[in-house]
Amino acid sequence: MLRIGYYAHHHGSGHCRQIDKLAALLPIQKRQQLTVFTSLAPEAYAFSAIDEQQIVRLYPEDERTDDVLKGRAGKYWQPASLHYSPIGNADIQKRSHQILNTIVQRDIDLMIIDVSVEVAMLCRTVSIPYLYVRLPGLRDDTPHLEAFAGALALLAPYPQAIEAAMTPSWVRQKTVYLDFINLTKNDISSHQDFIKTLTTLTADHPNVISSFATKPIITVIKGYGGHEAIDAKLPELRRLLPDAFIISLGPIDNDLRAYVDVAIHVNDVTPFMYYSDYLLMACGLNAVAQAYYCTTPLVVLPDERPHQEQATMAQALIDQGRALSWEQFVYSMSAESTSAYPTKITASQTQDNLNDDRPSFFPTEDSFAAQALMDSIITYSTAKSWFNEWLLPQLGLRPEA
Template sequence: MRIGYYAHHHGSGHCRQADKLAALLPASSRKNFIVFTSLALDAYTFNTVAKSQIVRLNPEGEREDDVLLGRAGQHWQPASLHYSPVGNSDIQTRSWQILNAIQEHDIDLMIIDVSVEVAMLCRAASVPYLYVRLAGIRDDTPHLNAFAGALGLLAPYPKTLEAAETDDWLKQKTLYLDFLPDKNSKSISYNEFIASFANLTDDNERNKVSSKLTRQLNISENSKQKPKIITVIKGYGGHEAIDAKLPELRAMQPKALIISLGPIADDKRAYVDIATQVVDVSPFLMHSDLLIMACGLNGIAQAYHHETPLVVLPDERPHREQEVMAAALIAQGRALSWQQFVEQSNSTQNTDSLLTLSAKSDIYQTRNNLNIKTAAQALMDSFIDYTATKSWFEKWLLPQLNLTPERINNKNKL
């Protein structure tokens, strides 16, 4: 089967998810995986998808010559769409680009990550699609219509992190893919990790870090004691809320080596030992004693299967996506809220006792058992095993979901 993947342009995460799925295909089959996106060229560099397989779409923003604005209010826009300007020449061109590319590349099935409007365009044009269902509460009419119009739904997270409020029919129609691993991440030893600090700092910071490692923490080359390392990870979607916690974090952990990855306010740099940006955060996930981060999908996907204790500070996002994810992680015992962290820090100065995650075998065993095929791998393999969408839908997808639509058996309804 030939797969089209629509990747939304808000952030690089949607293109990164497409890249991860493409990496699960054998190299000989990746030519059948086409990405549709309007993300800027310099915003993300694909690792497994060739330039010839990327359809660069027109923008979809409002224009001064729009006949009707995209959100014109009740009685002026369809309830099935979030955003639907009238007379917008960019969107007209974009719609033709999508449909023409589907025909040109002979796409059998679209994966839409995410756009209600692209989903409705595909459904109206009778193009089969799967819809990526992100975390959070998406029970508005446009989302429900996009979900209903899909052959199936894909959740890029484990079922254990599903929101309790999610309707049963949505859960049943969803394939839970778990968090996809980043095959480009690197594994380095602890000593290599410590040595890498020299490349992350300028001369003043390097002296500061060296002093903390050797004097405050009494570390020497022959000592078996390790410094306590706390890594704070922030994205560009918003870092102010986490930055605001840095003075309190420093007060609670005065001897810890605190590393800030990502953007940071100038007036908060004094509360951390290293402030930098890195391409690959995996060494920090592996070797830190504590992680503090928001609940963006890609960040949690990288941290979830490591045993490093995690404190979550969810950002405000539409549909409560980070708040819901944080609540699920806390309920599962994989993370602490900031308040829980403060309370436990006040009762102990030993970060190691904050969480005992080694006992959470249900989190780690599946990922570490190489004999178990992941749901994401099974999905991508199915696109190779079946050459026609109809047979794939009836013989592979529906048995996975345990569903039978009316067109196959009128006695059974979704």
């Protein structure tokens, strides 16, 4: 088996969650061959498939007051191939040593970088093979294109069907599309259990218990990478649907709690995704991965992110007919007819009923590309044989002689 190092960026918990999901596709005894590099604090994300001893907690990469040059010093003071490169930063020096020293000590064969142009260039400079995780968005700047060119291949943790139209053809061809990795889609509680959960959550408010039996249930899902934009829509949502039962999952500003019926944190959002009448959510990769294959209508409210990451994902979902924009949702809900509401799920609808109603894009095991990737890592013992015998045939490419 190849020994894999995975660099997980510290912004939000999504990058750590991504390797956690990939690790879960390996047999338990094989997961010990993974090493995760991250500066995300342990309390920010609890790994389920990876032990703490496999995680290298990196020094931060923030600017320091004693830096010789700031990280973005201007056109004539920084390489065009890097986004951020302070000079004389002791933390980054120690961080780079942590990465390289661990690669040597643990004899890592292949790095997967999710995401950092600077770590990619570090690996290429010292001759470490790497794969680069390519997130949605407009990533046609010089640093990204150089990191893409330096990689053995690119990994897209989403289906090719929602690839942005402006993505260059060579980038598409060099990409292995992993589809959305959703490990909980086949383990969903019943609608009756969901109603029991709502009843428990509203035990102190008996006047609202009957509302979720007859009124539309709107679930608003927010992550920890930023939630202000979606929270700002809550007053308008309440005015638009005064009788709806509105659930807020995740962080929420205190002054906006009055606009929802329930504001909670849950470990498993899956029942809420399947048994609500609408989902309002940003377009973070992990949240979309969970919601994409269920039949509940999506309303996407993308957060501002670098490279228009969430806006591009939202537009792809809208273009595919898998989601509504906020404006489309407001228009449909503003109609006087109650036909704007979807037919409510009843307690008699079991999970088997829902499986029968899956849309045509629900994936099959045969197309589970992420599993194929992890299986290939188990099969090969050297990066060279894996690259030549498994990866290149997947891409249909051949490096120049």
